[in-house]
Amino acid sequence: MMSHKFARNGEQKGFGIEYINALYGYALMLTRNKVEAEDLVQETYARALEAQHRFRDGSNIKGWFFTILRNIWLNQMRHRKSGPHIVDADGEEGGADLLPGHTRNSQEILISKENAEQVQSAIGRLSAEFREVILLREFEELSYQEIATVLNCPAGTVMSRLGRARAKLRTLLVEMSGQRLNSGKASR
Amino acid sequence: MIKIHDDYGVMIQLLIDDELTGQEREDLISHINDCAGCQKVLEEAQAFSERVRSARPQVEAPAALREKILGNITNSSNRSVRAYWRPLAAAAMFLVAVGVVLSISYLRQESRAMSFVEAAIAEHRISSSDRSLDVESSSPEVVAAWFAQRVSFSFRMPNEGIATDDRAKYTLAGGRLVTFGGQPAALVEFRMQNNRITLLVTSDKLATATGGKVTLSGGLRFHASDLGELHVATWNNKDLTYALISAVAMGSSRSCSSCHRDSPAATTTMKSPT
Numbered sequence: 001m002m003s004h005k006f007a008r009n010g011e012q013k014g015f016g017i018e019y020i021n022a023l024y025g026y027a028l029m030l031t032r033n034k035v036e037a038e039d040l041v042q043e044t045y046a047r048a049l050e051a052q053h054r055f056r057d058g059s060n061i062k063g064w065f066f067t068i069l070r071n072i073w074l075n076q077m078r079h080r081k082s083g084p085h086i087v088d089a090d091g092e093e094g095g096a097d098l099l100p101g102h103t104r105n106s107q108e109i110l111i112s113k114e115n116a117e118q119v120q121s122a123i124g125r126l127s128a129e130f131r132e133v134i135l136l137r138e139f140e141e142l143s144y145q146e147i148a149t150v151l152n153c154p155a156g157t158v159m160s161r162l163g164r165a166r167a168k169l170r171t172l173l174v175e176m177s178g179q180r181l182n183s184g185k186a187s188r
Numbered sequence: 189m190i191k192i193h194d195d196y197g198v199m200i201q202l203l204i205d206d207e208l209t210g211q212e213r214e215d216l217i218s219h220i221n222d223c224a225g226c227q228k229v230l231e232e233a234q235a236f237s238e239r240v241r242s243a244r245p246q247v248e249a250p251a252a253l254r255e256k257i258l259g260n261i262t263n264s265s266n267r268s269v270r271a272y273w274r275p276l277a278a279a280a281m282f283l284v285a286v287g288v289v290l291s292i293s294y295l296r297q298e299s300r301a302m303s304f305v306e307a308a309i310a311e312h313r314i315s316s317s318d319r320s321l322d323v324e325s326s327s328p329e330v331v332a333a334w335f336a337q338r339v340s341f342s343f344r345m346p347n348e349g350i351a352t353d354d355r356a357k358y359t360l361a362g363g364r365l366v367t368f369g370g371q372p373a374a375l376v377e378f379r380m381q382n383n384r385i386t387l388l389v390t391s392d393k394l395a396t397a398t399g400g401k402v403t404l405s406g407g408l409r410f411h412a413s414d415l416g417e418l419h420v421a422t423w424n425n426k427d428l429t430y431a432l433i434s435a436v437a438m439g440s441s442r443s444c445s446s447c448h449r450d451s452p453a454a455t456t457t458m459k460s461p462t
Contacts, residue, residue, distance in 0.1 A: 015261045020254055025247035038253045045257045049264045119243035137205065138240045144207055163201065170236065 016048060019065050022140050026066060029128075029135055030073050040076075044069040063146035066136065070150055122172040130165035137162055196223075200230050204237055304395035305413075305420055307368050308388035308431035311375050312418065321377060324362035331363045335374040338365050341391035341428060343374055358385055369394040385434040395429045397422035 023044060027037035047068050048055075055064060123131055136147045144162075148155040199216050202208045208216060220226045323334040328345040335343040358380035366375045368390050378385040400413030400420070411422045421432040 015264075017254070017258060017261065020249045020257065021247055024249035024253070025245060028247065038250060041249065041253060042257060042260075045260060049261065115239060116243040116245075119240055120245060123240075123243070134240070138237065139244045144205065159202075159207075162205075163198070166201075166236070169240070 015052070016045070016061055016065050019062050020045075022062070023065055023069055025139070026135060027069060027073070029131060030070070040069060040073055043072050047072065060142075060146050062140070063142055063149055066140070066142065066146075066150045118173065118176055119169075122169055122176055125172055126165060126168060129161065130168055133158065133161050134165050134169065196220075196226050197229055197233075200226060200233055203230070204233050302399075304368065304388070304390065304429065305415070305422060305431055307366075307373075308386065308433050309415060309418055309420070311364075311366050311388060312384070312386040312433035319364070321362035322364045326360045328360060331360060331376060335363060335365070335389075339372045339374055339389075343389060344426070344428065345376065346387070346425075346430065357381070380436065383435050385432065385436070388431040388433070390429055392424050392427050392429045395431075397424045397429055397431075 020041065023041050024037055027040040027044075028034065031037045031040060044065060048065060051068075055061070123134055126134065132151070133147060136142045136150060137144075142150065144155045144158045147158045147162075151158065196216070196219065199208065199212075200220070203213065203216055220230055323331055325331050325334075332343060332345045358378040361377040361379045363377065364375045366373050366388070368388065371390065371394060373388060373390040373394075376387040376389065378387070397409070397411045400411035400422070403410045403412060408423050408425055413420050417435055419434050419436060421434075423430050
C-alpha cells in the first residue's frame with residue numbers, strides 16, 4: 001500500500017495534484033456532470049489545503065482526497081434534499097453514459113479498443129454503488145480499507161460489495177458478448 | 189472439484205487484490221501450486237481483473253481546472269510561508285516602532301534637557317542689577333514657602349546634606365519667579381564671595397537631567413558639563429529637575445571643596461538632597 005506524506009509548508013509543490021485526473025473521473029462518475037465535477041474537484045483541493053494539518057502521516061493521501069471528494073458530494077446532495085443517487089441493488093439503472101469515459105468530452109480521449117468499450121459499457125450498466133466500488137478498486141487501485149474509508153463503511157462490506165459487483169460485471173460482459181455474437185449472426 | 193474450492197475462490201480474489209499477508213498468503217500460494225483447479229480460478233480472476241483495468245478511461249481533468257488548483261496550492265503555500273514569517277515580521281516591526289519611539293523620546297528628552305540648561309544659563313546671565321530678586325532671604329524655609337505658592341509643582345530647596353552643611357561657603361540670597369516651558373519655575377540664587385550661583389528648578393515633566401559627565405552621589409545622578417565660562421550641574425530628584433549654574437567648577441566629588449569647606453566626611457557622607 002502506498003503511503004504518502006505531505007511536504008511541510010512551503011514545500012507542497014504538488015499537494016496531490018497527481019490525483020487530479022483520478023479525482024475528476026470519480027467526480028464525473030458521481031455527478032454525471034462536467035461542470036459539477038470540476039467544481040467538486042476544485043472544492044476537494046480547497047478543503048484538503050485547509051485540512052492538511054489534520055492529515056495523519058502514514059495515511060494514504062490518495063484515499064484521503066477521494067474521501068474528501070465523496071464527503072463534499074454527499075453534503076451537496078443533502079443540501080439539495082434529494083439525497084445521493086446511490087442504488088443498493090445491483091440493478092440496471094444508469095447506463096454507459098454515466099461512466100466518466102462516456103461523457104461527451106472524455107469520450108474523445110477514450111481508449112478505442114473494442115474490449116475497453118465493452119467493459120466500460122458493462123460497468124456503465126452497473127448500479128452506482130457497484131460502479132463506485134469497481135472504480136475505486138480496479139481503476140484507482142485503492143485497498144479495501146481505503147475504499148472502506150472513502151465509502152464510510154466496514155472493509156467487510158467493501159469486500160462483499162466488490163464480489164457482487166464483479167459477479168454482476170462478469171454476467172453483463174457475457175450477456176453483451178452473447179448479444180454481439182447474435183447480432184453478428186443476424187447480420188450475415 | 190472447483191465447488192469444494194469455493195472458499196479458495198474468495199481467497200484467490202483477495203490474493204489478486206493484494207489483501208492477503210503473512211501465513212495466509214503463503215498457505216494459499218502453496219495450495220495453488222498444488223491445485224490445478226485453483227490455478228485455473230486464479231488465472232481467470234487475474235485475466236478478468238486485467239481486462240477491467242485495461243478499460244480504465246483515460247479521463248483528463250481540464251487544463252483550466254488544473255491551473256486553477258495549482259494556483260490555489262501555490263497561494264496557500266505562500267500564505268503558509270507568510271504565516272511563518274508574520275510573527276517575525278510583527279516582532280521586527282514592533283522593535284522598529286519601539287526604537288523609533290525611544291529615539292523620539294530620547295531626542296525630545298535631550299532637547300528638553302538642553303533647553304532647560306539654556307534657560308538656566310540665560311536666567312543666570314541676568315545680573316541682579318538688571319533684575320532684582322522677587323524674594324530676598326537667606327532662609328531656605330522662607331524662600332521655599334514663597335515659591336510653594338507660586339509654582340505648580342511641589343517646590344523643595346536642596347536644603348539637606350551638603351547643601352545646608354554649615355561648611356558651605358555660599359549663602360542663600362533669595363529667589364525669582366521665572367518661566368520655563370510655559371510654566372512658572374523657580375530660580376534660586378546663592379552668593380559665594382564674588383560669584384553668583386543660580387539654581388533653576390522645575391517639574392521633571394518639563395525637563396530631565398541628562399548628558400554631561402555623570403557623578404553618582406547620595407543616590408542621585410549629577411550631570412556636569414561646561415558651557416563657556418559657566419559650569420552646569422543638573423539632576424533629578426523626587427519629581428523635580430534642578431540645573432545649577434556657576435562660574436565655579438563642578439562635576440566631581442573633589443569639586444565639592446569649591447563650595448564647601450574640606451571635611452573628612454565631606455566627600456564620603458554626602459547625603460541625598462531632598
